[in-house]
Structures are given as C-alpha cells and as structure tokens.
Amino acid sequence: MRPKGLFVTGTDTGVGKTMVAAGIARYLRERAGRVGVLKPVTSGAVERGGTLVSEDAELLRWAAQCEAPLSDIAPYILREPIAPSEAARRDGVMVRFERIRESFDRMASFHDFLLVEGAGGLLVPLGPDLLVADLAKRLGMPLLIVARPDLGTVNHTLMTCECARARGIKVLGIVINGFPEIPGSAESYAPRLIEDLSGEAVLAVFPRYPDVDGKAVVERLAARMEKEPLATVLKGELE
Ligand SMILES: Nc1ncnc2c1ncn2[C@@H]1O[C@H](COP(=O)(O)OP(=O)(O)OP(=O)(O)O)[C@@H](O)[C@H]1O
Ligand SMILES: [Mg+2]
Structure with missing residues (x-):
C-alpha cells in the first residue's frame, strides 16, 4: 500500500510549489499526525x-515540524540553479531513483502523511531516464499542480494535466x-477556463x-x- 500523501508539482519553476506545499504541511500539522x-x-x-x-527543504521542514534527517528530506542538493540533471553532472553526481526511494521509504515508515515537492515542472530532467513525472509515477503519489494566475497559465496548466494523464499519474487537482x-x-477567467x-x-x-x-x-x-475545497480533499486523503 502506498503511504498517504501527495506530490506537489508546478506548471513551471517559481510558481509557488514550496509555498503551497509548506502551507499544506503547516495546515496538516495539527490535523494529520506526523507530516513528513x-x-x-x-x-x-x-x-x-x-x-x-x-x-526549499528548510522551509518545508519548518512548516511540517519534521524531525527527519536532512539527508532524507533533501537527498540531492546541487549547486547551480539550472536543470537538475545538468546541475548534477557539473557537481559530479548522478541522481538515481533508488536513492530517493530509500529516503521516501524511511520517511513513510514514521510519518502519517508525506508531501513531496518536485523540481520545476513535470518534464524537468533529474537524471538519466528520470524526469520529475517518472519520479511522481514511480513513487505512486497523486499530483497537486500549482499554477500561475496570469496570461499563459491556461496553456501551461492544460499541458501539465495532459502530460500527467498520458503517463497514468493521478491528478488530485490544481491550485492557482x-x-x-x-x-x-x-x-x-483563468480559474474557470482551466477547470x-x-x-x-x-x-x-x-x-x-x-x-x-x-x-x-x-x-x-x-x-x-x-476556506478552500483543498481542505476537504486533504481530509479525504487522510482517511
Ligand atoms: N502566495 C504568495 N504570495 C506572495 N509571495 C509568494 C506566494 N507564493 C510564492 N511566493 C513567492 O514567490 C517565490 C517563488 O515561490 P516558491 O519558491 O514557492 O516557488 P517554487 O515553485 O517552489 O520554485 P522552485 O521551482 O524554485 O522550487 C518565492 O519568493 C515566494 O516567497
Ligand atoms: Mg520550490
């Protein structure tokens, strides 16, 4: 059985994945037991x-009051603010799914709910044969898609939804x-049109x-x- 939780992705970098994931962690802290x-x-x-x-990991950890070691919360920390697979190459590191899975499994064993933040959007390369979408799919977590509110967001958000569906990743919903x-x-009109x-x-x-x-x-x-329907959906995920 997969652990309870969700995978927070975005339509792009800088759209607010960390803020939204940390907001959810902060909200769940008093309602969901141990949040990882x-x-x-x-x-x-x-x-x-x-x-x-x-x-990002520091803010998420603070929001959740998560006491897991930082080596599990953030197993790959790369220097340059560029595509992760390239940042890894320049640091002489290879991002491997198995290493992430080990951290994920350890975290799952002593938390009641897990929040995972991707990097950038779904087709961002993390390592050889590993896109963010592959990570979400292989971890078996449903997606929460964070989107911008302004011009261009309809296109980016619809493409993200199509990408998730094409890969068989369950979409929980969208946050603008x-x-x-x-x-x-x-x-x-963006929220209405996107929905x-x-x-x-x-x-x-x-x-x-x-x-x-x-x-x-x-x-x-x-x-x-x-105040948001997201609260009801989160409660549903907790059951
Ligand atoms: N609702 C908001 N109100 C004000 N500022 C916000 C809000 N959401 C995000 N920000 C600000 O926008 C910036 C980007 O947000 P955030 O770091 O959450 O994006 P991200 O999608 O996680 O980016 P990355 O792809 O780098 O992980 C941050 O400086 C954050 O403080
Ligand atoms: Mg972030």
Missing part, C-alpha cells in the same frame, strides 16, 4: 558554513497561486501576499486553507 516532507532534488543550493543547503488583489483581464478545459478541479485560488517573507506567506496560506 521531501524535496528529492534541489538545484540552486545556498552555501552555508561550507555546506550546501536546500532552502499568487492571485492578485485586483485581477487583470487574463486572471479573471472547464482540464476536467480537473481547481482546489484553491491563493492570493499573492506582497511584502511578506516566506514563513509569513506559509502561515497565511495555512490559515486560509479551510
């Missing part, structure tokens, strides 16, 4: 005290993140919170969760 987080592959690490660290306070013309054309549910439309730091965004997303 994984950022299997980070490219674009920061160097601190001579060690490479994954800021960073919706502006005053929507422009394109934002005003109509994709056949997938838009489970949340999260606002853009300007002028606040990452942790404050996470707190706000978590506090807002109960």
Whole structure:
C-alpha cells in the first residue's frame, strides 16, 4: 500500500510549489499526525558554513515540524540553479531513483502523511531516464499542480494535466497561486477556463501576499486553507 500523501508539482519553476506545499504541511500539522516532507532534488543550493543547503527543504521542514534527517528530506542538493540533471553532472553526481526511494521509504515508515515537492515542472530532467513525472509515477503519489494566475497559465496548466494523464499519474487537482488583489483581464477567467478545459478541479485560488517573507506567506496560506475545497480533499486523503 502506498503511504498517504501527495506530490506537489508546478506548471513551471517559481510558481509557488514550496509555498503551497509548506502551507499544506503547516495546515496538516495539527490535523494529520506526523507530516513528513521531501524535496528529492534541489538545484540552486545556498552555501552555508561550507555546506550546501536546500532552502526549499528548510522551509518545508519548518512548516511540517519534521524531525527527519536532512539527508532524507533533501537527498540531492546541487549547486547551480539550472536543470537538475545538468546541475548534477557539473557537481559530479548522478541522481538515481533508488536513492530517493530509500529516503521516501524511511520517511513513510514514521510519518502519517508525506508531501513531496518536485523540481520545476513535470518534464524537468533529474537524471538519466528520470524526469520529475517518472519520479511522481514511480513513487505512486497523486499530483497537486500549482499554477500561475496570469496570461499563459491556461496553456501551461492544460499541458501539465495532459502530460500527467498520458503517463497514468493521478491528478488530485490544481491550485492557482499568487492571485492578485485586483485581477487583470487574463486572471479573471483563468480559474474557470482551466477547470472547464482540464476536467480537473481547481482546489484553491491563493492570493499573492506582497511584502511578506516566506514563513509569513506559509502561515497565511495555512490559515486560509479551510476556506478552500483543498481542505476537504486533504481530509479525504487522510482517511
Ligand atoms: N502566495 C504568495 N504570495 C506572495 N509571495 C509568494 C506566494 N507564493 C510564492 N511566493 C513567492 O514567490 C517565490 C517563488 O515561490 P516558491 O519558491 O514557492 O516557488 P517554487 O515553485 O517552489 O520554485 P522552485 O521551482 O524554485 O522550487 C518565492 O519568493 C515566494 O516567497
Ligand atoms: Mg520550490
């Protein structure tokens, strides 16, 4: 049986996967027992005290209050902020599914719910014969797709849904993140059009919170969760 959890992917890099996954982790922390987080592959690490660290993994870990070792939360931390397979090559590393699976299995054995953040979008290469989509499929986790709200998002989101379906990956739904306070013309129809054309549910439309730091965004997303259909879907996944 697969562990409970979900795989958070995006239509692109920088769309808010970490914020949304961390918001969900923060929300579930008081409702789901032990929440585990994984950022299997980070490219674009920061160097601190001579060690490479994954800021995504650190934020996810903080949000979930996950006490697992960082070597399992973030097994591959690569230096350059470029396609992970290329960042790995330049670091002299090879990203292997089996290594990620080992961390995933250890995490699954002592958490009640796992949140996995991909890297970029579904067809981003992680290593030889390993795209983000392959990772989601092989881990057997359903997808939550994070999308931008602005012009171009209909195309990117529909392509992401088609890609998932073509590969037999279950899509739980879509989250539109960073919706502006005053929507422009394109934002005003995007959620409706995406839902109509994709056949997938838009489970949340999260606002853009300007002028606040990452942790404050996470707190706000978590506090807002109960208002969104995503909360009901998460509760369903927990049963
Ligand atoms: N709802 C929001 N309100 C305000 N700022 C946000 C929101 N969502 C994301 N951001 C900001 O946008 C930036 C990108 O978000 P995030 O790091 O979550 O993207 P990502 O999809 O995880 O990127 P990557 O592909 O690098 O992992 C961050 O600086 C984050 O603080
Ligand atoms: Mg991220």
